Each structure stands twice: as structure tokens, then as C-alpha cells.
């Protein structure tokens with residue numbers, strides 16, 4: 001923790017007396033503690049770290065509370081899909097992240113059906129970046145702290161109470177902190193969600209899988225042939241080298257003891273023998289873990305001043321590698337809206353658009369993971385459906401549809417009637433200064449104006465204006481939200497002003 005980086009650390013001019021909304025200071029005269037923070041985030045996983053960074057772009061006083069004293073080194077094999085790579089490019093992080101990952105083709109992720117991506121995907125970043133989760137977490141946390149977020153480790157959120165003016169957050173050690181808003185980014189077993197009493201309907205875990213890293217006692221060639229043979233029918237199995245003499249092992253966990261207890265090396269050996277007839281002489285584990293296929297979605301993403309994001313709001317099996325991507329994208333959607341609320345310029349309904357836009361996206365991800373899990377089944381019926389889908393994916397449109405779904409570039413938010421581009425994200429097109437996403441690093445709105453006669457007027461403190469007749473667009477002008485989604489298309493100033501009000505509130509005087 002480096003509190004000197006934290007511009008929001010309470011100081012003489014940075015406590016509740018400096019009310020960023022311009023409203024009367026809630027603490028003054030009241031018996032509550034001062035609102036030292038605008039937003040407290042519970043959990044410094046990828047979602048919490050991304051959200052903290054997004055809020056700091058707007059000078060919001062952010063504190064992230066993380067129960068673990070050290071970053072977790074548990075390596076989930078994570079890939080950043082196209083839309084997440086685009087978000088990283090939009091905040092100037094992509095080059096840094098790419099240094100630590102391996103670019104792979106974007107195709108082959110839907111139910112691990114091995115089909116190449118179709119030609120001409122609508123993105124300048126059309127690949128998958130394989131990168132271990134601890135590395136992504138470290139880079140996002142660094143990004144957030146560099147922007148001035150404070151991260152306090154070893155702090156567990158245990159309770160909270162909200163009132164009209166803020167939220168009192170209680171830590172496990174009894175300390176209390178006051179904040180305007182609290183966001184639960186505290187993972188699938190979210191304390192914040194449970195305390196809120198928000199329903200989390202869905203299905204419990206039915207299929208458990210063991211995952212770990214360890215060394216093996218037989219030559220690589222022997223392993224490769226056996227693994228290929230088993231994978232013909234068993235899609236939830238792999239054993240592959242991950243460097244430095246270690247192998248990543250994934251094996252179904254049927255019949256393995258107490259789910260609350262961490263698995264042992266003996267559990268892995270047993271399961272390997274059952275599925276492969278040999279335990280490959282595995283030894284010297286680096287870490288051992290298990291995961292299930294529970295699938296659940298929070299009924300509400302917001303209750304008053306408390307919100308949920310990432311795994312705290314949705315859980316599903318890791319097929320297709322979407323969970324982290326979904327959480328980071330939640331954070332990107334929520335960040336500028338919550339910042340607008342704190343800064344006092346948010347239109348009345350803006351914060352509620354977070355649930356309206358992101359809940360259906362998660363619903364869709366849950367459904368596609370349910371479908372993928374069926375396709376992983378070794379039963380004859382699902383195997384037949386898998387063969388049929390594999391054939392169907394030879395049709396370009398089917399393959400494209402599925403890949404746009406998994407990579408989240410197919411998302412279209414419902415902004416009302418309008419051309420197909422309305423509500424979609426805009427790809428990283430060429431503009432006269434270089435690339436479009438290079439203009440979005442500060443997390444502001446952008447009017448991309450090919451007519452060169454429009455203006456953002458009184459919204460210029462929140463929205464940039466690029467007059468560029470050469471921009472590679474086939475419409476006259478677009479208004480982009482800070483998350484890169486198209487909020488308006490047209491060429492009429494009055495219509496533009498109406499949409500600026502809709503998304504960015506009242507113009508400055």
C-alpha cells in the first residue's frame with residue numbers, strides 16, 4: 001500500500017467538508033462519522049481493481065478492502081477475450097498486459113470445439129491473450145494504485161448499514177468506515193450480496209473438477225498420446241506442461257471426498273488412475289484446487305447505495321473462459337456511471353442502467369455456459385448434439401455468432417430504436433490522430449464528428465470532441481460513452497444535445 005499515491009486520503013480539504021456532489025455535507029452536525037470515501041470496494045480481484053481504476057479516472061475517492069494479506073498465487077488458466085483486450089486498449093493498458101501473455105487464435109473456445117475463428121472479425125484486437133490470473137490481477141491493481149486508489153489488504157468486510165447519506169462499513173476487526181457507496185466485488189461467496197439479502201437463484205454445483213499444478217514422473221511423449229486418446233470423449237480432462245517442469249492437471253472429481261476441504265495429491269492420483277489407468281507418477285504439487293459448475297445470478301445489482309459486480313453478481317462454470325472477462329466488463333460499465341453519481345452530474349436514472357444493461361449480459365453468459373456444459377457431457381445424446389454443432393460451425397454465420405458471444409463483441413445494449421450500431425461498442429477505427437481507442441484513455445465521452453459542424457457545448461468538461469471527416473465511419477457522427485458504446489448516431493445538433501443530456505446530465509453553466 002502506498003498511501004501517498006492516494007489523493008483521496010482524508011486531509012484538511014478532503015473529507016466530508018469537500019462534498020463533491022455540491023450537496024450539504026452529510027457529516028456536519030450529524031452523529032455519524034465523516035464520509036471519508038466516495039466509494040469503498042470490497043474485494044481486490046480483477047473486478048474490484050478494474051472498478052477502482054475506472055473511478056480514479058474521475059478523481060473519485062476510492063478505498064479497496066481486500067481480505068487476503070497477499071495477492072493469491074492460485075493460477076487459473078485465464079484468457080482475455082477480444083472485448084476485454086479492447087477495454088485494455090481503451091485505457092492504454094494493452095501493451096503492458098500483452099508483454100505478460102501469449103497471443104492465441106480467437107477461435108475454438110465454445111465448448112472447446114476446435115474451429116478456427118471466421119475471417120474478418122469486427123475488431124482490431126481479434127485474438128485471445130492467454131495470461132495467468134495472478135498476473136492480470138497484479139497489473140490491474142498496479143494500474144488502480146498508480147491512478148491513486150488505496151488498497152488495504154488484510155481487511156475483511158463483515159457488515160454494513162446504509163442510510164440516506166452513505167454506508168457505514170464494518171470490518172472483521174470491528175473498525176468502521178463511512179462511504180457514499182459500497183460495491184461488492186467480493187467474489188462468488190460475496191458477503192456484501194448476502195448481507196444485502198439479494199436473491200441468488202440458479203443451480204447448485206453438480207459436477208466437480210480438480211485442478212492443480214504438479215510435476216510428473218513419465219516422459220512427455222507418453223503423456224501426449226494418452227491425453228489425446230482420453231480427450232476424444234472426456235472434455236474435462238487435460239495434463240499439459242506449463243513451464244519450469246510443472247504440468248497443469250484438470251480431471252473430473254467424481255467421488256472425491258468433502259467439498260469443503262481442499263483436495264490432496266492422493267485425490268488427483270486416484271482420479272487420474274480412474275480415467276487414464278495411470279497416475280503419470282505425479283508428485284511435488286505447486287497448488288491444488290477444485291471448482292464446481294454452480295450457476296447463479298443475483299436478482300438485483302443495486303440496492304440503494306450498495307452495488308454488486310463480477311462473481312459477486314454471477315457465477316458459472318469456467319467453460320469458454322468468460323468469468324473474469326464478464327467481471328472486468330461489469331466494472332467498465334459501472335465505473336463512469338458511479339463516478340458521475342459521485343461527481344453530481346449523473347442523470348437520475350444513469351446508475352440504474354448498470355443493472356438494466358449488465359444483468360441481461362450475465363444471463364446470456366450463464367445460458368451459454370449451461371449449453372457448453374451439456375456439450376462436455378460424455379452421454380451419447382449430448383455427444384451427438386456436439387457432433388451436429390461441430391458440423392454447423394462450418395457455416396460462417398454460426399461460427400461468427402458463437403465467437404461474438406464468447407468474446408463479448410456481439411453485445412448490443414438496448415438504447416431504444418435506431419440503427420444497428422446504436423448500443424454496440426465501436427471497434428478501434430483509424431482516426432486522424434491514430435487509433436480511436438487512444439483517445440479514450442481518460443474515460444470521458446467522445447463525439448466523433450465527421451461533419452465538423454457539431455459541438456459538445458456545455459458538456460466539454462465530460463465529453464471530448466474530435467472533428468475528423470476522414471474517420472473510418474459510415475455514419476456522419478457518433479457519440480461514444482466512456483465505455484466505448486455508441487450512445488447516439490446522427491448529424492443534428494439539437495438531437496445531439498438531447499442525447500448528451502440523457503447520458504451526461506445537465507450542461508455546465
Ligand SMILES: Cc1cc2nc3c(=O)[nH]c(=O)nc-3n(C[C@H](O)[C@H](O)[C@H](O)COP(=O)(O)OP(=O)(O)OC[C@H]3O[C@@H](n4cnc5c(N)ncnc54)[C@H](O)[C@@H]3O)c2cc1C
Nearest residue numbers: 043045046047067078079157187310311321322323324325
Ligand atoms: C478453474 C478456473 C478457470 C477459470 N478460467 C477463466 C478464464 O479462462 N477466463 C475468465 O474470464 N475467467 C475464468 N475463470 C473465472 C474467474 O477466475 C473469475 O470469474 C474471476 O476471478 C472473478 O473475479 P472477481 O474479481 O469478480 O472475483 P474474485 O476473483 O473471486 O475476487 C474477489 C476478491 O474479494 C476478496 N474478498 C472476498 N470476501 C471479502 C470480504 N468480505 N472483504 C474483503 N475482501 C473479500 C477475495 O479475497 C478476492 O480477492 C476461471 C475460474 C476457475 C475456477
